[in-house]
């Protein structure tokens with residue numbers, strides 16, 4: 001077991017740090033308040049080859065792995081972007097890149113991977129539905145076979161980045177749940193154009209992660225071509241899980257970076273701030289312990305995340321590690337950033353100190369992309385052999 005980073009990994013993280021520092025905190029504050037996609041940032045990330053770090057070399061990627069991607073997200077997040085940087089990596093190299101690289105057709109790989117890697121196009125992924133929620137096997141969006149292709153009808157909710165995406169990975173039923181042996185059968189993945197007749201979207205007003213909108217999506221008789229199927233017909237569920245579990249890895253990295261950033265801001269302030277006499281508020285144990293506790297938890301989450309990423313890179317099962325990392329990171333980042341705000345008193349509430357953005361954004365990840373209760377359900381049943389409670 002080797003816990004040391006290679007020189008190449010350090011160099012990649014350093015490249016990410018330079019890009020992150022170039023944009024800095026005010027870039028993100030402005031884009032957050034304008035609810036604007038961080039296009040210049042993403043272009044710089046792609047230009048430096050960081051979007052394609054884990055994607056195959058023959059399509060313009062670096063052919064490295066998820067561990068390198070985790071390091072990049074962590075660093076970019078800590079440089080100013082906060083946890084929402086993980087979402088940028090989710091929608092593009094993961095929902096677009098990993099799904100196509102692992103399960104796409106040769107044409108999809110040839111035509112789309114280079115464009116995703118260069119940042120020419122953005123992607124998004126549509127799984128969640130208003131009536132199914134965490135119970136993803138109950139989704140109702142249906143692709144009815146028609147000629148060589150399908151016709152898609154249904155509704156999705158919270159689809160991040162749909163308004164800036166060219167391609168959407170849609171998860172739909174292709175066989176009714178009543179007609180399959182196991183509920184996990186009968187689901188398929190399709191990669192469709194966002195701008196297509198019958199597909200409409202509308203952004204949802206939300207608390208944070210404002211640089212990426214999240215949308216309601218409606219499919220009304222959307223035509224899907226035969227060659228837009230990703231992976232196997234009716235067998236998409238387990239392929240989707242492979243994609244979704246890498247999503248946990250970048251989520252954790254974004255949270256680890258966000259906590260690091262928030263701690264630096266708040267601790268820097270606390271070392272200077274004097275309220276009673278000449279001692280800085282950083283000297284008070286009541287302010288120190290919550291930082292120390294969150295730091296310890298974040299370090300554990302980071303290590304578990306590296307393990308998940310390394311297992312993925314070796315082609316081994318990694319779902320448990322990816323979920324545990326995300327569970328702990330989301331809780332520790334939420335409570336740690338909350339404490340960072342508390343430490344700064346009124347100034348933690350001011351936009352200019354950036355903490356309120358980091359706090360709003362990090363809060364999301366306690367229930368998305370998978371809620372902490374669903375992760376605990378997973379651990380209870382899969383790792384501890386306990387009966388399903390629902």
Ligand SMILES: Cc1cc2nc3c(=O)[nH]c(=O)nc-3n(C[C@H](O)[C@H](O)[C@H](O)COP(=O)(O)OP(=O)(O)OC[C@H]3O[C@@H](n4cnc5c(N)ncnc54)[C@H](O)[C@@H]3O)c2cc1C
Pocket residue numbers: 124125126127128132133134135157158159160161206209214364367368369370371372373374377390
């Ligand atoms: C900003 C944002 C961006 C998102 N982006 C995307 C995206 O790009 N693509 C996409 O497909 N989805 C996306 N989502 C959806 C996200 O994955 C879901 O919100 C999440 O999975 C939870 O589902 P839900 O909101 O329907 O909550 P529900 O499933 O309704 O759950 C509500 C509460 O009940 C709890 N609960 C439910 N079932 C159980 C159980 N069996 N045991 C214990 N507790 C339970 C949950 O843990 C949760 O606390 C996004 C959501 C948000 C808010």
